[in-house]
Amino acid sequence: MLQARNSKRFEENMKLKDLAEHLQLSQTTVSRALNGYPEVAEETRQRIVEAARQFGYRPNAAARRLATGRTGSVAILFPAERNLLVDPHFSDFLAGLAEKFGEADMDLSLKATRKADELETYRRLTTMGRVDGFIVSSPRSHDERLSLLAGLNVPFAVHGRSQDGLTFPFFDIDNEGAFRRATDLLLDLGHERIALLNGIRDLNFARAREEGFRSALAERGISAEPELIFNGPMVEELGYRQTCRLIDRPSRPTALLAASVLLAFGAYRAARDRGLAIGKDISIIAHDDGLPFLKAETLEPPLAATVSSIRNGGYRLAEILLERIAGKPVSELQEIAPVDLVFRSSVGSARK
Amino acid sequence: MLQARNSKRFEENMKLKDLAEHLQLSQTTVSRALNGYPEVAEETRQRIVEAARQFGYRPNAAARRLATGRTGSVAILFPAERNLLVDPHFSDFLAGLAEKFGEADMDLSLKATRKADELETYRRLTTMGRVDGFIVSSPRSHDERLSLLAGLNVPFAVHGRSQDGLTFPFFDIDNEGAFRRATDLLLDLGHERIALLNGIRDLNFARAREEGFRSALAERGISAEPELIFNGPMVEELGYRQTCRLIDRPSRPTALLAASVLLAFGAYRAARDRGLAIGKDISIIAHDDGLPFLKAETLEPPLAATVSSIRNGGYRLAEILLERIAGKPVSELQEIAPVDLVFRSSVGSARK
DNA sequence: GCATCCCTTCAAAGCGCTTTGGATAAAGCA
DNA sequence: TGCTTTATCCAAAGCGCTTTGAAGGGATGC
Structure with a gap:
């Protein structure tokens, strides 16, 4: 708790008061001019702004915060x-x-x-x-x-x-809509056993995506198999591991929906390891957050995706x-x- | 520039003044007690601290900043x-x-x-x-x-x-020392054509690493070949591309020093693509910043490294x-x- | 010509804290 | 006992801005 006393800051800068005195004006007027309030004659404002620029005056942040209540x-x-x-x-x-x-x-x-x-x-x-x-x-x-x-x-x-x-x-x-449409696409292409590699279960976006996935399936009278749904951190490693697991199942899914390009990237690796042709033996579609270092379109083959820049x-x-x-x-x-x-x-x- | 006037903050909290009044003490004493200064009787301090806790008093940050000159x-x-x-x-x-x-x-x-x-x-x-x-x-x-x-x-x-x-x-x-020792190790193992995948040239750590690399070579009378040195962003992609380039050279390097595990990861991919056995046909050593999602020790084969947690x-x-x-x-x-x-x-x- | 208004400008009052420079009372010392 | 220390506590002065409430002066209206 104990704090050093008397720790004044760097060198002294010009203060509002100094500037006002130099201009032979009140602090009020100078402050208003600088903050763009209307009750200052345009000519006066010019003078003030110019002087402020010249002296390199900058309002002290702490004082302003205290006075305005805004912290910035x-x-x-x-x-x-x-x-x-x-x-x-x-x-x-x-x-x-x-x-x-x-x-x-x-x-x-x-x-x-x-x-x-x-x-x-x-x-x-x-x-x-x-x-x-x-x-x-x-x-x-x-x-x-x-x-x-x-x-x-x-x-x-x-x-x-x-x-x-x-x-x-x-x-x-629109996470739900995105995943509903992605699922619809896969269904339209004749896929029925579709797996979902999703984010951490508690997170709302993961819930919404699963909802979209389920509702698209439900509309065609298909109910999602629990074993085909994975929730977890969205990293390459898990995309790889889960996809391996899925591929090794007796009846492997023909399509895969991933909540991130990172997961899909892992899935690509797994598919290659197992000798499956992506887009033929197994279809993969992911949500693409637009991560700059991992572009869906430059993967091999290019990755279908629901896209929306997280940045x-x-x-x-x-x-x-x-x-x-x-x-x-x-x-x-x-x-x-x-x-x-x-x-x-x-x-x-x-x-x- | 124009700013909303009169934007007072959320609900009012208890202020130092209020607390002092309630305790029948001066603001000075309360402030000192709370900030751990010695000129307050221990018993009084107890009372003050207790009351502050009870009322949930928290000093206003802006006021404190203005008064102390410290911004926190x-x-x-x-x-x-x-x-x-x-x-x-x-x-x-x-x-x-x-x-x-x-x-x-x-x-x-x-x-x-x-x-x-x-x-x-x-x-x-x-x-x-x-x-x-x-x-x-x-x-x-x-x-x-x-x-x-x-x-x-x-x-x-x-x-x-x-x-x-x-x-x-x-x-x-100690970037220089690290890379000198890593280079020494490779030299001790009989490597002579050693490549360096380094960070962006202007950055000082990259300069230091190159220096370490060069000085180890120089000590054995070997001068670094410019074509074996690459500078650039430390991403997997470039590790891959540059390693491909190096491997495809008529006289390919037998060892590779990488400034990041990410670069080394790309190098692994390249070596595998080209059918080279890592640790046999080509030796790879990297600097490991301890990135949590890419561990040198879990790569296949485990990656030798100079280690230091950047976190x-x-x-x-x-x-x-x-x-x-x-x-x-x-x-x-x-x-x-x-x-x-x-x-x-x-x-x-x-x-x- | 006088009252009214608007346009500019200002003095002064905060904002809520820390810290200086005493004041008071209790304690120590001779 | 009288005087200096020491331990506590306090009143008040900032910190550097913004903003309120007023005032001076020229323009306008009748």
């Missing part, structure tokens, strides 16, 4: 245990956030918290007034973070949705949070982006 | 163009930073800036008093960020070093910056971590 920063928390940062989906999403917040000159602060401290951290950051809002990523179908934040009455925006009937700003893609998602969600902070009503800040389905040669008709 | 936040800038966040080396490093700064309750703020704005952003954040310090990553051998920051007189800590003879706090690993590096560098901010002299904040060399079966003796 938002936070995103993530579990320190799960190595989320290393998940390229998350990183790419972060990149989108950082880009937009950078443009808006807002600080995006990253917080690793242990699971046990997470809710308390939201509470603490809020009541200390350390942030203007939060980005929440990877919501679970039932997620206590959301009700907490709603209760704290602090702006937040969610990457995805939840199932607990709360109302909040979010950006999501753009981050960018858009940042905009949503900014608008929320600016006071726009929640009802106007709920966005569901459609997902394209791109047909490529990794899928073909079922060989009976 | 540090920033790391990265180029928006290069998709650095998606580089797993960077992400893992970030994870280490986030962990330590989280423990210290410091905000770590991520800033994507365009190359052209980068220096100006450092300047702006500093003079506005928005940060207590900076983390600088991936220094180039000659890096203008370092001289700028030194001139701004703001604390910063560098992940790596540079060649321009500046003095600053840093954490680095721990991030953690340690965060400590260094914190100590710098707390006033510790630069000379005590320069750390070069040794690198272990782990022998595994991906290297074997040269077949003549």
